[in-house]
Amino acid sequence: MAAAVGAASSANAAQTIAISGPSGTFGDDEVTCASGVTSCTFERTFTFTTPSGFTLASADIGSNYTGNNLAANIDFTRVTLNGVNFTTLATGQQEFRNLLNQALTAGGTNTLFVSGTSGGNAAFAGTLSFAGTSAVPEPATWAMMLIGFGGVGASMRRRKQAARVNFA
DSSP: OHHHHHHSOOOOOOEEOOEETTEEEEEEEEEOOOTTOSOEEEEEEEEEEOOTTOOEEEEEEEEEEOSSOGGGOEEEEEEEETTEEOEEEEOSSSOEEEEEEEEOOTTOEEEEEEEEEEOSSEEEEEEEEEEOOOOSOOHHHHHHHHHHHHHHHHHHHHOOOOOOOOOO
16 A cells, blocks of 8 residues: 555646747656655646647657666656647657647647656656648738739729731
């Protein structure tokens, strides 16, 4: 019973990812286990708001361990963005996962979830990048287009030419 309590992960409140322009970073540089425990599980939840004007997100995450203890690495069991699983690129001493062009709602709140096991003294870090600006033209663009169509129509109306038919 005591070992099970020591192996359990600590309570984890959602952490907010700081977004700067079209990107942001997230991670935990101290995934440790209780003293005397050789392996433990962890869960981290991160939240962020999609930056205005962006509708797609791509993300990468990787693990690392510190010191000489190779068993201290992280093994991801689940990495998701709004419930969509990341693709596993590499497993073993260092793990990498990514997610490409996940559709998001501009200005919406999103949840990134990371869980796994660790031998302690390990870390993980990741980056988010945003793309895909809205395809709806601004009002000034619409106005300029309508003025242009009106100008073309007015010039066509002004030039009244009689059609000539010539037979050879």
